Amino acid sequence: MPAMSLPAELQRPRRAVIIGAGFGGLSLGIRLQSLGFDTLILERLDGPGGRGYQKRTPDGYVFDMGPTVITVPHFIEELFALERGHAQLDGEDFPQSVRNAPRVTVGPSGGPHTQRYVNLVPILPFYRIMFDDGTYFDYDGDPQHTREQIRELAPEDLAGYERFDRDARAIFERGFLELGYTHFGDLPTMLRVVPDLLRLDAVRTLFSFTSKYFQSGKMRQVFSFETLLVGGNPLSVPAIYAMIHFVEKTWGIHYCMGGTGELVRAFERKFLELGGQIRYGAGVQEITVTDDWGQAPSPLRPRVARGVVLESGERVPADLVVSNGDWANTYLKRVPARARLVNSDLRVKAARQSMSLLVIYFGFRDDGQPLNLRHHNILLGPRYEALLREIFGQKVLGADFSQYLHVPTLTDPSLAPPGHHAAYTLVPVPHKGSGLDWSVEGPKLVERVYAYLDERGIIPGLRERLTHSEFITPDYFAGTLDSYLGNAFGPEPVLVQSAFFRPHNRSEDVKNLYLVGAGAQPGGGTPSVMMSAKMTARLIADDFGVPPSIRR
Incomplete structure (x- = not known):
């Protein structure tokens, strides 16, 4: 007599554990909840965001510590529209209505679901690109203005x-x-x-x-x-x-009022509304891997993810595990070496990692004179190709630098005390494979950057007007964010580390282990990370037999 299966409503929901509450982890958590999984996100920091963590200072400043450029708002709308049992995984990813949607230039951005959670506004120009000779190019995507x-x-x-x-x-x-x-x-x-x-x-x-x-x-x-x-x-x-x-x-390019951190918290809220759970201060020490019979894995036996072990020693069982952490350290630190054939130490350590960053978060008094800046500014130094070769190839600090200067208070004064601006400036630097001592080089480079911004008139009198200053270096990425060699964006997106050659979202080594985020396919950047979440959700839905009625 054939065994009788339980009715669907009595079957145990499968449990998913996601390591990391960054954009990728939160986006995937929302999608897994919509697919019917019971999802727990474990985050070692004290709040959500990962690289997109937002810091609030005692003196009244709010700093987005990572991503600030938001584009493709319909990706966000799709996440906010998801419901339990209605996953929207199947069908066109870019329907004609989305392809033909005009770029918004006034008013709020995003659709009706987005507007329930956050206030997105368009930013124009997208960037002010400032050259070393004092000229600049305001890129806004408008063909006629570009031609002019x-x-x-x-x-x-x-x-x-x-x-x-x-x-x-x-x-x-x-x-x-x-x-x-x-x-x-x-x-x-x-x-x-x-x-x-x-x-x-x-x-x-x-x-x-x-x-x-x-x-x-x-x-x-x-x-x-x-x-x-x-x-x-x-x-x-x-x-x-x-x-x-x-x-x-x-x-277009958009900004979330209150900063990118507001979007992160909105994703957290959506995830919790769908029944998901998050634990902060819960760093993962190890991904538990056994064979199909619960024994230690070997090259001759299947390897299956069974859950995780926290840094506290607590064991958390799961039917599947997803890492939104750094790809290299996920395998090097958290998956037993005996369980890794494809992602071996040799392969992972041989991969080229992206550059790192020095980021200065600062506040300054508004002296009443208008700044010749925009929300997003690219300040290019006197060299372009030579500087890039030094950062990525030679891994040295050059005599000059380029930077991305973000001044969100030009759009949103709420991020600073009255009469002040909040800003950050980001300088690409070599990752920790350079051997540079950032406890020494960091403060020196910060002073050089402040001098440049002040003396070149980018922010006149900056050093006298400063009211808040702090910075992070590759040490922050390596330590706080647990990123291999302190890389800021995962594996460098060169040709031999793109598409099939980029880390796979479904582990080749361990069954029921998946990756999401900048280190997986398709790559870095906030839109790509949200795409990564949908790609990984599809793989999980395929592997766990989620019925078409839920995938739609």
């Missing part, structure tokens, strides 16, 4: 811009709209897209690709710098990253 500025700064590149715009659009349509959610879990999937990538010339380096169209060094920088915001060196990332230009141009 090229005509003023580099008229010889007008025709080249038209060709770049056409070819970058083709890469965007194929690489993002059609392939963006493809999980390259096997080589045949990768090989099927190689002819298209070759046809689009998307495998050469981005800077080389950009140089085909622009003669001016300034224009080459304007249309290639964006990969630095996701940890990629324009001199070595593949040209498929030219699609970032069109991602921003298509859906």
Whole structure:
């Protein structure tokens, strides 16, 4: 007589444990709750966000410590629209209504579900890109305004811009709209897209690709710098990253009032509303791995994730485990070496890690004079290619630097005390493989940055107007965020670490172990991390037989 299965309503919900409450962990937690899993997120910090942690100071400043650029608002809308038993995993990822949605230039951003949780507003221009000679380019995605500025700064590149715009659009349509959610879990999937990538010339380096169209060094920088915001060196990332230009141009750049931390807390709230659980101050020491019979794994027996062991020694069982932590340290520190054949110590340590960052968080008095700055500012030093080679290749600190200067109080004064501004400036630096002593080099570089901002008139009189100052270095990424070598963005997105060659969202070594976030596919950056969550959710739904009625 065949065994009778229990009715669906009496079956035990499967338990998922997610390590890390960053954007990836929270986004996936929301999706797993919508799929019917009971999800517990474990976070070693005292609050959500991970790299997107928000800090509030006793003297009244609010600093987003990580991501500040928000784009593709319909990704956010989709997460806020999810409900238990209604996962929206199947169907088109980019329906025509989304593809044709005009970029919002006034009023709130996002759809009705988003507006229940946060207030997103568009930012224009997207960036003010300031060159070392004092000129600047306000990039806002508007084709006519872009042409006007090229005509003023580099008229010889007008025709080249038209060709770049056409070819970058083709890469965007194929690489993002059609392939963006493809999980390259096997080589045949990768090989099927190689002819298209070759046809689009998307495998050469981005800077080389950009140089085909622009003669001016300034224009080459304007249309290639964006990969630095996701940890990629324009001199070595593949040209498929030219699609970032069109991602921003298509859906704009947005800001969450109250800072990115408000969006993080909104994701936390949505996750909790769906029945999820979060524990803070709960660092994970080890991922429990056994074979199918509960024995210690060996190369000859299946390896299965059974839960985690906390730093406190507490054991937390689970049917599946997902790491939103650093890819390298997930395997090197938390999965037993005997359970790792593909992600061995040799392979993980040989991978190229992205650069790190020095980030200065500072507050200063508003002296009543308008700042010649915008919400997002890219301050380029006198060298571009040479500086990138020093940071990524030679791993040394150069005589000059470039930086991303974020002044959110130009949009949202609530982040600082009355009459003050809150800002942060981010300087790309080598990761800890450089051997630099950041307890020595950090304060020296901070003083150089303040001197530059003050003496170049970027923020006149800054050093006299400072009311708050603190900073983080690669030591913060290595220690507080437990990132291998203090990298800031996971594996460097070079060609040999992209698509199939990037860490897989489903572990090749351990059954029921998954990855999500910047270290997994498709890569770094807030939109990609949210895409990663949907990709991983689909893999889990496939592996655990979630019925189509729930996936819709």
